[in-house]
Amino acid sequence: MRKWISLALAPVICGLLVSQGALGAEFNTVPRVPADSQVMEAAPGVSAAQARYLGRWEGPLIGHKGQIPHTLVVERMEANRATVVWSTGDSTATTAAVHRLDATVTKEGDLSVNTIGWPMVYRMSLDGTSLQAVYTYYGSDLVGSMAKMSGPSIPYSAEGDRVTHWPANISTMRPQVASHAVQATLPTDLRSSTADGSPRARWLGKWAGGGCRQSCSIKLAVLQISGDSAQVAVVFTNKNGVQLQGLQTASFVGDELRIEAVAGQRLTFRFRGDAGLEVYRVARNGATGWAFIEREE
Numbered sequence: 559m560r561k562w563i564s565l566a567l568a569p570v571i572c573g574l575l576v577s578q579g580a581l582g583a584e585f586n587t588v589p590r591v592p593a594d595s596q597v598m599e600a601a602p603g604v605s606a607a608q609a610r611y612l613g614r615w616e617g618p619l620i621g622h623k624g625q626i627p628h629t630l631v632v633e634r635m636e637a638n639r640a641t642v643v644w645s646t647g648d649s650t651a652t653t654a655a656v657h658r659l660d661a662t663v664t665k666e667g668d669l670s671v672n673t674i675g676w677p678m679v680y681r682m683s684l685d686g687t688s689l690q691a692v693y694t695y696y697g698s699d700l701v702g703s704m705a706k707m708s709g710p711s712i713p714y715s716a717e718g719d720r721v722t723h724w725p726a727n728i729s730t731m732r733p734q735v736a737s738h739a740v741q742a743t744l745p746t747d748l749r750s751s752t753a754d755g756s757p758r759a760r761w762l763g764k765w766a767g768g769g770c771r772q773s774c775s776i777k778l779a780v781l782q783i784s785g786d787s788a789q790v791a792v793v794f795t796n797k798n799g800v801q802l803q804g805l806q807t808a809s810f811v812g813d814e815l816r817i818e819a820v821a822g823q824r825l826t827f828r829f830r831g832d833a834g835l836e837v838y839r840v841a842r843n844g845a846t847g848w849a850f851i852e853r854e855e
Contacts, residue, residue, distance in 0.1 A: 825838075
């Protein structure tokens with residue numbers, strides 16, 4: 559069970575994680591927010607409880623190595639999902655980082671942001687003026703209370719081509735053995751068309767791997783490419799069984815290959831140099847997962 563800790567009690571409860579002398583001494587820089595960051599009004603139909611997350615929030619995260627300056631900007635809010643800027647400043651334990659990421663609203667009403675490693679979860683205060691943040695990683699907690707900053711917002715507008723907010727740590731991910739998932743399998747008689755020399759021809763062939771913290775298995779076969787679309791066979795499984803399977807029409811958007819499946823489920827692929835394909839999945843309920851797959855001989 560996640561333990562929510564008020565900032566007033568944090569130095570006491572986290573006595574094993576941070577010393578009183580460290581508080582304030584390691585608060586070195588203000589987290590950076592991109593110049594193009596804008597807060598948008600909530601999409602039509604979003605509940606008032608979810609809309610309260612919109613805006614800029616600031617406050618340090620306190621952990622066993624001191625405290626880390628932190629800013630969260632919730633830029634967009636649609637039903638059960640959001641786009642955020644997640645930013646930390648320099649500290650003795652970390653270097654500054656800023657990422658634009660997807661977030662989801664959990665069934666408990668908390669905001670879950672896919673940061674480095676495990677998600678960071680934010681809970682709204684009853685009066686809507688502060689967030690309680692908890693990030694648990696390998697048994698250690700970072701906790702904080704974040705205050706809402708005043709600022710303007712712009713009218714809501716729907717996105718054209720949906721932007722993929724790739725997870726912060728996916729660039730270092732390696733293929734994982736999906737020990738907590740049903741193993742994905744493709745038919746053995748699938749054949750890809752002959753490469754025609756176009757830059758997209760390198761997508762052709764079979765790809766396999768896993769991820770989602772060792773809980774998903776993915777196989778992809780890109781069979782044919784025509785203009786901005788591709789015929790693919792894909793299998794995605796997790797601990798609950800097969801989630802997506804069969805022939806699909808995928809679309810190229812920039813340097814990404816996207817599969818928009820039944821009921822809003824989405825798989826997005828992109829190359830990581832010549833090493834393989836990074837995979838980002840958004841499920842029907844807004845939950846996300848990511849993986850890395852390699853070419854299968």
